Amino acid sequence: MTETAQVRPVRPAPDSLTSFFWDGARERRLLIQKCASCGRFQHPPEPVCHHCLSFDLGAGEVSGRGTIYSFEIATQAFHPWFADKIPFVIAVVELAEQPGLKLITNIVEADLAAIEIGDEVQVTWHQLDDEFTLPVFRPVGG
Numbered sequence: 164m165t166e167t168a169q170v171r172p173v174r175p176a177p178d179s180l181t182s183f184f185w186d187g188a189r190e191r192r193l194l195i196q197k198c199a200s201c202g203r204f205q206h207p208p209e210p211v212c213h214h215c216l217s218f219d220l221g222a223g224e225v226s227g228r229g230t231i232y233s234f235e236i237a238t239q240a241f242h243p244w245f246a247d248k249i250p251f252v253i254a255v256v257e258l259a260e261q262p263g264l265k266l267i268t269n270i271v272e273a274d275l276a277a278i279e280i281g282d283e284v285q286v287t288w289h290q291l292d293d294e295f296t297l298p299v300f301r302p303v304g305g
């Protein structure tokens with residue numbers, strides 16, 4: 164649809180805390196904030212480690228494997244850019260690296276009627292525009 168194609172998407176707004184995540188995504192690498200002191204991941208990035216209170220935080224690459232923790236199927240476009248994309252899946256994916264390490268994302272390449280909590284998923288990439296690539300997830304196997 165020409166009308167919606169001209170609407171610009173809602174884009175991320177990287178800052179000093181989150182730019183590593185978007186830089187990694189542009190290279191199709193899923194980088195998650197990692198504490199250099201205790202080794203735990205946390206997401207979204209914060210100025211301090213929630214586990215050990217260290218400020219010595221970096222980034223670590225994760226496998227991109229995970230499971231669907233929760234999801235919903237969006238059937239209304241709350242921004243014009245989504246008008247030709249509904250229905251689509253908004254999900255919370257728990258990454259394989261650490262219990263409770265969760266990422267809000269979309270599930271793609273999936274039979275919407277068959278998606279279930281606990282399904283195994285794998286990261287794949289959606290290039291939003293020249294600047295941003297988004298980590299999204301697809302079901303593993305059938």
Ligand SMILES: [Zn+2]
Pocket residue numbers: 198199200201202203212213214215216217
């Ligand atoms: Zn820590």
